[in-house]
Amino acid sequence: MCRHLAYLGTAVSLASVLYDAPHSLEHQSYAPADMRAGGTVNVDGYGVGWFPGPVRYRRAGTLWSDPNLRQLAATESTAFLAAVRSATVGMPVSDAACAPFTDGTWLFSHNGRVDGWPGTVAGLAKTLDVTDLLTMDAPTDSALLWTVLRRRLEAGKDPAEALVELVREVADAAPKSRLNFLLTNGKVLTGTTWTHTLWVLQEEQGVTIASERLDDDPGWREIPDRHVVTADPSTVEVRPI
Ligand code: GLN
Secondary structure (H helix, E strand, C coil), X not given: CCEEEEEEEEEEEHHHHHHHCCCCHHHHHHCCCCCCCCCCCCCCEEEEEEECCCEEEEEECCHHHCHHHHHHCCCEXXXXXXXXXXXXXXXXXXXXHCCCEECCCXXXXXXXXXXCCCHHHHHHHCCCCHHHHHCCXXXXXXXXXXXXXXXXXXXXXXXXXXXXXXXXXXXXXXXXXXXXXXXXXXXXXXXXXXXXXXXXXXXXXXXXXXXXXXXXXXXXEECCCCEEEEEECCEEEEEEC
């Protein structure tokens, strides 16, 4: 399953988490430590989005073989979200299927899968209009969930509440789904755990939330399963879904 991470705080380079950390996202792409439910590596794509912007760059393929990303990674940012992808069986491998998904304000990533896709969540799709469906980034579970979620965010729903609501709806319709989400608008960062791991590190410079710990800093705390985390650079709040 995919690995993802997000950071909020004083400006740091994208390279610090993409390449430089001992268990960077690059390392997690070929040597992840805690993959579950199929998949051994994350080589089907990668993406990073950063603020101000957000500016988003994503490609199918392997993160380590992209010289353009190495150049871009010198960028320093106060808020970003990045992911590497292990495509769920049956889903397309393409640039547009890679996280982060964005609508110009938000960055979103999904680590997991919707069980019984697409039939189990046909009801959710009915809340969308034909334009939403025709402009979905890719015919994947993650892109559909993002299309549903972005409409709710546009309508002014609280981001953590919107994630929790989505987890509940999908888990009701498809109980064996895996639904670890990350969402940020550059000011607040929120995420869920639903069958995959998520860790948080709160430091003076800012907060990092990641599928796997990036280093052996003893400050990393595991977010329990079936919880929602909401963070800004100075506070982290974790509560059950
Ligand atoms: N199901 C999503 C996809 O195929 C996410 C995959 C994952 O978490 N491994 O893109």
